Amino acid sequence: MSDSVATIVYLLMATAFLLLAGWKASALRREPAPTLALMVANFVVAAAVYVIASPLGYTAVGSAFGQAWITTLPIYVGILVNFGLVQLLTIIWTSPSQDPHRVRKAVIGWSLLYTLAIAVMTVAFLHADLTGPAVPLKFNTEQPDEPPVLFFLGVFLTMLTCGTLHTWHRARRAKPDDERIAHALHWFGRSMAVTFGYVVCSAPAIVAASRGYHQLDAVGVFGSVFGVVGCIGICYAMSGAAVSVWLRERRDIRVLEPLWDLVVAGVDPDLELSKSARPSRLLNVRLNLHRRIIEILDGILKLRLWVTADAAGAVETMHSESLNDEALREKLGLAETGLTAQELEAAVTSAVLRHAVGRLQDARTRSTEASGPTPPSDGLAYVMPGQDTAADEERPRLLRVARALELPIVQASLETLQTVAPEAAPASRADAHSR
Known part of the structure; x- marks a missing residue:
């Protein structure tokens, strides 16, 4: 795929996420709720990641800061924030009968853990001596010989593993009464299991590249496919049920029109x-x-x-x-x-x-x-x-x-x-x- 085509695809994805963010934001204005706020934040972060990760965005940010690889930092932080927000949503939705104090402690605890991980990753990344031209999707296998980069990637993959597997485990066991929440959790579990494929592909490729073996580089690049599919699945989890409800409501307005014409008009x-x-x-x-x-x-x-x-x-x-x-x-x-x-x-x-x-x-x-x-x-x-x-x-x-x-x-x-x-x-x- 050429850079221009990739840029168009990424920007279209970002536009879709922004539209969903606006839709959820309008719902948040009508019915303020923490879960809706988390969804809006998730879609906004996802849109930002896709804009920056596009070849055009990647190059523009690198040129602005004078460091070709600097764009990798906000992308990886954004990915971690994105999946972290999904994990928090899952904790809230799978704990309706628990003590609210315990739920609050779990949300705060995981939030602090993600914040700490992001801070450590940022420090490690900024202390790395990154050289050579930046190639999107190949950071994991191009720079792991740098100890700070290896540490950065280790923290990233560890948090991604904890977040995806914890969310998958909770979503798989949950049996909520609300049909929309059940739909969301069902797809959260599936999407997180798929996203874990990114870790499975990336970890051995990074370890091999750090020792000078690059035979698994293509496997590491292929791992990004699991991340994209998982992100799309999460998007569907948070919007699919609502879209279905919206479509049914549109259909019902149309079906009721003859009755309205009869007894009102x-x-x-x-x-x-x-x-x-x-x-x-x-x-x-x-x-x-x-x-x-x-x-x-x-x-x-x-x-x-x-x-x-x-x-x-x-x-x-x-x-x-x-x-x-x-x-x-x-x-x-x-x-x-x-x-x-x-x-x-x-x-x-x-x-x-x-x-x-x-x-x-x-x-x-x-x-x-x-x-x-x-x-x-x-x-x-x-x-x-x-x-x-x-x-x-x-x-x-x-x-x-x-x-x-x-x-x-x-x-x-x-x-x-x-x-x-x-x-x-x-x-x-x-x-x-x-x-």
Whole structure:
């Protein structure tokens, strides 16, 4: 890989880390937490390391300080800080039931150990007599004949070994209840095990080079691949679950749009908490999703006076008939066993809402009163299913209702109501006349 291509790749990696740092920083502003602060620091350090480690950055820093190899020091310190922050995150996440004082002591203890190691490494590096042109990735095998450099590398690999194996061990045993933390720890363990491959490759290459044997130099250079893969794995550990959640929230906003159009835009646009045409599905996605759910629930509440049992009865009757009528079942696209209890409830709710909105809009068309149509006298006579749903279950319930809006069984049930109503009217007038 040429220096120019390597520089582009490294700078792209740095840009990705900075974007993730900004994303986590916005979450930190909304919900301040030590773990989020550690993640932001980790991504910022990773971005800095990739910028400096790029051929362009490596050469620029060396030229600025008049020492070609000086760039190696901030790179190795950054790597140690990066993996040290992951270790601290693992300690915090794997100790939820322990005494907070003990967790604090462990975090402080490891932090002091890393600080001491970095200080010793810095002193050793600055006391080394580094000569020759600097070649990125070959410092370990080009300069180990210098005792301070050998000591520097020994401290670095020792701390990296302790950090990676300790994190792997803790992450492997942890069984957290939180799905996102479980995802992060799972990938922390994998990534640290992969990163230890860097130590396995580098240690023998360094020892051999320090004795004048360079047959293992390529093995030492190859060890950097394990470090890069481990770093990418850690990045995914801290962002993968959050990205998955973000994608699901974006999808849920999109899925809820038809239901929102029905019970908010079609009932009372003033129910909107914000007058923006559509909520952003890039920024503040969770906030916008919660806002949509609240607006939908408000719209359903406002419809309660226009709700009747007619649509619910039509859906339930058609569903019962389809269980004994294969042709009808195929027409409605139902399985042999019909809808599950949750699916039937969602279909009933969507039919009831569509019917209620239709009644309301029809009344508005015929109303001459400035204050709007008067609700029918049978309002509140029927209670829609799902009214006692727990708050944390509203989102999946509304998603099921939104997906059921255009189901064939819902559409067919509403069509029967439209067909029956006019035919029932003459009989009703005849009954009224006879009375």
